[in-house]
Amino acid sequence: MDSVYEDVRSILENRRIRSEILQQMKSEKILLDHPEIASLEQQIASAKEQMLLESLEGNSSDRQALELKDLEKKKADLLSSFGVDPKDFQAVPFCSKCGDTGYVVKTTKDGQQREELCECIRSLLAPVMLSRSGVEKYPGYSFDEGAERFYESAPAMQELYGKLRQLAGKGKVPNAVFYGSSGKGKTFTAVAIAREYARSGRSAMVIRQAEAQELMMEHRKVIQSFYTPRGKEKEVEKKVGYLTECDILVLDDLGVEARTANTEADLLNLLDTRILSGKTTIITTNYDMESLKERYGGRFFDRIDRNFRMFPFSGSEKAL
Numbered sequence: 001m002d003s004v005y006e007d008v009r010s011i012l013e014n015r016r017i018r019s020e021i022l023q024q025m026k027s028e029k030i031l032l033d034h035p036e037i038a039s040l041e042q043q044i045a046s047a048k049e050q051m052l053l054e055s056l057e058g059n060s061s062d063r064q065a066l067e068l069k070d071l072e073k074k075k076a077d078l079l080s081s082f083g084v085d086p087k088d089f090q091a092v093p094f095c096s097k098c099g100d101t102g103y104v105v106k107t108t109k110d111g112q113q114r115e116e117l118c119e120c121i122r123s124l125l126a127p128v129m130l131s132r133s134g135v136e137k138y139p140g141y142s143f144d145e146g147a148e149r150f151y152e153s154a155p156a157m158q159e160l161y162g163k164l165r166q167l168a169g170k171g172k173v174p175n176a177v178f179y180g181s182s183g184k185g186k187t188f189t190a191v192a193i194a195r196e197y198a199r200s201g202r203s204a205m206v207i208r209q210a211e212a213q214e215l216m217m218e219h220r221k222v223i224q225s226f227y228t229p230r231g232k233e234k235e236v237e238k239k240v241g242y243l244t245e246c247d248i249l250v251l252d253d254l255g256v257e258a259r260t261a262n263t264e265a266d267l268l269n270l271l272d273t274r275i276l277s278g279k280t281t282i283i284t285t286n287y288d289m290e291s292l293k294e295r296y297g298g299r300f301f302d303r304i305d306r307n308f309r310m311f312p313f314s315g316s317e318k319a320l
Contacts, residue, residue: 008124012102015094023091030089034082040075047071095120122201129198132242134206141191143168151185160311161189168196173248175275177304178284179292180313186284189313190250193282203246209267209283210257215239216266244273247280254285255295264296268303275307283308 031038047068054061079086093100098118106116117125135141143165151158167173173193178186194204207215219240222233243249257263274281285292289310293301304310 008102008121011124012100012121015100016091019091019093019100023089027089030084034078034084037075037078037082037084040071040078044068044071044075117201119201125201126199129201129203130195133194133198133204135191135195135198135204138187138191138206141188142195143192145192154314157185157313161185164189164193165196168193169200171197171200171202171247173197173280173282175280175308176282177289177292177308177310178282178313179288179310180286182286184313186313187252190252190282190284194248194250197248202248203242204248204250205242205246206250206252207243208252208256209254212243212251212270213257213260213263213266215243216270217260217262220262220266244270245277245279248282249274249279250282250284252284254283255287255292264300267296268300271300271303271307275303281308 031041047064051061051064051068054064076086095118098104098120102118102121103115104118105113107113130136151161164173178190180186191206194206197204215236219236222236271281283304287295289301289304292304
C-alpha cells in the first residue's frame with residue numbers, strides 16, 4: 001500500500017486514541033468528584049452483565065431490563081442535579097464529520113449510499129497530491145489567478161470557465177477534450193482543474209502526451225525484457241500505475257508526440273483503463289475533431305465520442 005495512506009491511517013488511529021484517553025480522564029474526574037455516579041455506574045454494569053447471562057441461559061431478562069431502565073433514569077437525574085452533561089462520558093473525535101474514521105456516508109441522487117473520504121483526510125493528503133501532480137511545472141496556472149479576465153471578449157468562454165471551476169471544486173469534472181488553436185487557455189484551464197483536485201486531496205497528474213507515450217514505451221520494454229533491475233521495474237510500475245489510477249489525468253498537447261507502431265494501442269489502453277475505473281481524463285489538443293480522427297483512427301475517436309465531452313476553446317487572442 002502507498003506509504004502516504006499508511007501515514008494517514010496512523011494519524012487517524014492516534015487521533016482516536018487521544019480522544020479516548022481524554023474521555024477516560026474526564027470521566028474518571030467526574031466519578032471521583034461524584035462517587036454517587038460511580039456507584040450507579042457499577043450497578044448499571046452489573047445489571048447489563050446479568051441480562052447477558054440470563055439471555056445466554058435462555059431465561060427471561062425482563063426483570064433485569066426494568067431494573068436497568070430504573071438505574072439509567074436515576075443516573076440521568078443525578079447527572080442533571082450535578083450539572084453534568086451525559087456527553088462528558090463520550091469521546092469527542094477530532095473530526096465531527098467522520099468521527100475520525102476517515103470516511104463519511106453520502107447519499108447519491110438515486111438514493112444509494114456510499115462512503116467517501118472525509119475532508120479532514122483530504123486536507124492531510126493535499127500536500128502530497130500537489131507534489132505528485134506535476135502542476136509545479138506550470139506556476140500561475142491556477143483558478144486563483146482569475147483567468148475570467150482573459151475571456152472578457154468571449155462571454156461563452158467565460159461561462160464555460162466558470163462552470164468548470166465549480167465542477168473542479170466538487171471533484172466532478174467529466175472526461176473532456178479541450179481543443180482549439182494555440183493560446184486559447186486549454187492548458188491553463190486543464191492545469192487549474194488538476195491543481196484544484198490536488199488541493200482537495202485527490203490524486204492528479206499533468207503530463208504532456210509525448211512524455212506519457214515515452215513512459216508507456218518504457219513500461220512495455222520492462223515487461224518484455226528478460227531482465228530488468230528490481231528498482232527500475234518498481235519505479236516504472238509505480239509511474240504507470242499513477243498514470244492509470246489517479247483521480248484526474250491531464251494529457252496535454254495530444255498530437256505533437258512522435259508516431260510509433262504502438263502510439264494508438266498505448267493511448268487506447270490508457271483511456272480504456274481509466275474509463276472502466278471511472279477516472280477523469282482531460283485531453284488538450286490543437287487539433288480539431290476531424291484531424292484527431294484522421295491521426296489516431298476510428299477506434300480512438302469512438303472512445304472519445306462515446307465517453308468524452310468536447311469543449312472548443314476560441315476565446316480572446318491573448319494567451320493564457
